[in-house]
Amino acid sequence: MAPTRPRVALLGATGSIGTQTLDVLREERERFDLIAIAGGQRLAELAVIAKEFNVRDVGVVSARDRDEVRPLLGPDVNVVVGAEGLAELATRADIVVNAVVGFAGLPVTLSALSAGKRLALANKESLIAAAPLVNKVRLTPGASILPIDSEHCAIHQCLASSTQNGHPDVRMIHLTASGGPFRGMSKEQLGHVTKHDALQHPTWTMGPKITVDSSTLMNKGLEVLEASALFGIEVERVNVVVHPQSIVHSMVEYVDGAVLAQLSLPDMRLPIAYCLGAPVRLSHAWGQIDFGQSFSLAFEAPDREAFGALDLAYEASRLGGGAPAWLSAANEIAVEAFLNDQIEWSRIVPLVADVLEQYEADPIDTLEALFENDATARRLAHGMVPR
Numbered sequence: 001m002a003p004t005r006p007r008v009a010l011l012g013a014t015g016s017i018g019t020q021t022l023d024v025l026r027e028e029r030e031r032f033d034l035i036a037i038a039g040g041q042r043l044a045e046l047a048v049i050a051k052e053f054n055v056r057d058v059g060v061v062s063a064r065d066r067d068e069v070r071p072l073l074g075p076d077v078n079v080v081v082g083a084e085g086l087a088e089l090a091t092r093a094d095i096v097v098n099a100v101v102g103f104a105g106l107p108v109t110l111s112a113l114s115a116g117k118r119l120a121l122a123n124k125e126s127l128i129a130a131a132p133l134v135n136k137v138r139l140t141p142g143a144s145i146l147p148i149d150s151e152h153c154a155i156h157q158c159l160a161s162s163t164q165n166g167h168p169d170v171r172m173i174h175l176t177a178s179g180g181p182f183r184g185m186s187k188e189q190l191g192h193v194t195k196h197d198a199l200q201h202p203t204w205t206m207g208p209k210i211t212v213d214s215s216t217l218m219n220k221g222l223e224v225l226e227a228s229a230l231f232g233i234e235v236e237r238v239n240v241v242v243h244p245q246s247i248v249h250s251m252v253e254y255v256d257g258a259v260l261a262q263l264s265l266p267d268m269r270l271p272i273a274y275c276l277g278a279p280v281r282l283s284h285a286w287g288q289i290d291f292g293q294s295f296s297l298a299f300e301a302p303d304r305e306a307f308g309a310l311d312l313a314y315e316a317s318r319l320g321g322g323a324p325a326w327l328s329a330a331n332e333i334a335v336e337a338f339l340n341d342q343i344e345w346s347r348i349v350p351l352v353a354d355v356l357e358q359y360e361a362d363p364i365d366t367l368e369a370l371f372e373n374d375a376t377a378r379r380l381a382h383g384m385v386p387r
């Protein structure tokens with residue numbers, strides 16, 4: 001009898017991480033069984049994926065979407081709706097890939113961990129917003145988080161040499177950043193960049209939100225918070241270093257001076273495959289480096305003056321409580337306003353800073369408090385967007 005394959009739920013299946021996860025699953029059909037998918041607006045794409053992988057459960061955002069997608073699916077496919085539907089799908093599989101963008105991914109993170117599943121996490125926003133709650137539910141027997149975010153996946157691999165709780169043997173985590181499309185620009189030059197410019201990432205092809213976040217360096221700021229929450233390391237031990245080639249995906253520096261790094265060409269399918277297979281390494285190589293070709297690696301300090309988002313993230317961490325959630329929520333609204341041509345690129349980070357300035361200490365130890373905190377930050381941010 002063939003061994004049973006781990007069941008995978010892929011939520012956010014139609015996006016950039018979602019489609020790259022499907023590439024990995026196509027290579028590994030013998031190994032994994034994709035049983036559930038969910039998406040947002042791209043319903044036709046969702047139905048095509050459901051058919052190709054013969055999935056049993058499909059999640060959509062609204063009842064209207066359900067009515068629209070239903071005729072495109074086979075009669076045996078079950079359709080679930082909204083945040084509750086996402087939470088339900090996350091309990092059905094052995095491995096849950098959270099590839100939803102933004103705070104909307106929260107039910108997936110919380111539900112997968114509460115049900116004791118392996119969470120392959122791309123959706124950093126849910127972890128940043130809900131770190132105290134996530135830290136509780138990740139203690140559920142069987143639950144684990146494997147980070148898909150390439151830097152954190154690299155750190156996860158490099159931390160294998162650190163054996164102690166709280167990692168006292170780690171002096172510093174060095175998160176690498178490509179620097180985005182505007183690396184090297186002065187504040188003055190940054191005043192004139194366009195949406196087209198912001199959506200051209202030099203090394204990665206990603207969804208629009210994270211591409212804009214990479215252009216402001218807010219993505220790296222969020223990743224500092226993500227690293228701290230994931231690995232239980234205070235942000236003072238997380239350093240950002242610009243590395244334009246995106247080959248060194250991050251580094252861990254130990255107290256004895258040793259620095260461990262994970263290298264590969266920029267290809268998210270490698271961290272995705274790692275998160276699905278760990279502790280086994282799947283044999284298809286993604287992002288393989290050809291050391292027969294000469295190439296160089298460069299490192300430089302980020303320009304914190306021109307890219308204020310980094311310091312904002314450290315500030316949010318110092319404020320603690322719901323401040324990281326405020327930062328992330330305000331940023332979602334600012335990026336959306338930028339993508340809708342309501343604000344200039346140079347206004348994104350100042351808008352987030354203005355919202356963060358109004359943060360009042362608020363521990364977020366319940367889901368209700370978390371949603372209220374998120375809604376307040378969003379309301380304030382919306383109020384700053386010209387109509």
Ligand code: NDP
Nearest residue numbers: 012014015016017039040041042100101104122123206207
């Ligand atoms: P995309 O915008 O490409 O994809 C987002 C996915 O989420 C889509 O499938 C979208 O559906 C779905 N979605 C949106 N809203 C909802 C909702 N309310 N309920 C269910 N599904 C929803 O984003 P990315 O793939 O780029 O990013 C996903 C996450 O991964 C983000 O948190 C990002 O920060 C993180 N990440 C991404 C990387 C990358 O290389 N892309 C690298 C590291 C992290 P639809 O398209 O059908 O509307």
Ligand code: MG
Nearest residue numbers: 149150151223
């Ligand atoms: Mg990343």
